[in-house]
Amino acid sequence: MRILWTLPYLPWPxxxxxxxxxxxxxxxxxxxxxxxxxxxxxxxxxxDDARAALEPWLERLIVIDRRPLLSLRTLLAV
Known part of the structure; x- marks a missing residue:
């Protein structure tokens, strides 16, 4: 089965x-x-440590930068 797993944080360390x-x-x-x-x-x-720990188990690893929440306006900005 192919699985797309989404997380708000890296599971390593x-x-x-x-x-x-x-x-x-x-x-x-x-x-x-x-x-x-x-x-x-x-x-x-x-x-590199996180990549080495995760990549053996994954077909693909995609990391998206999360910008900091500075205000409610930042949260609602699209």
Whole structure:
């Protein structure tokens, strides 16, 4: 099965329960033969450690920059 997985944060490093859960779900689904594309919004650029930890389990990794919320106007801007 092909899966598009979207997250508001990178699941690596596993520094919280949510990140740990997402990483292990990703890893286990990939180990069962599912093809996963991960779409992530991130405040920080993707570093080499995170890329090395995630790419073996993914068909594709897409990281979109998330701009900071400075005001309600920023939230509503399109």
């Amino acid at each position: 596993t520094t919280s329960g949510g990140k740990t859960r997402e990483y292990h779900l990703l890893r286990n689904l990939a180990a069962r033969g599912h093809r996963i594309t991960l779409l992530v919004q991130s405040k920080n650029p993707l570093d």
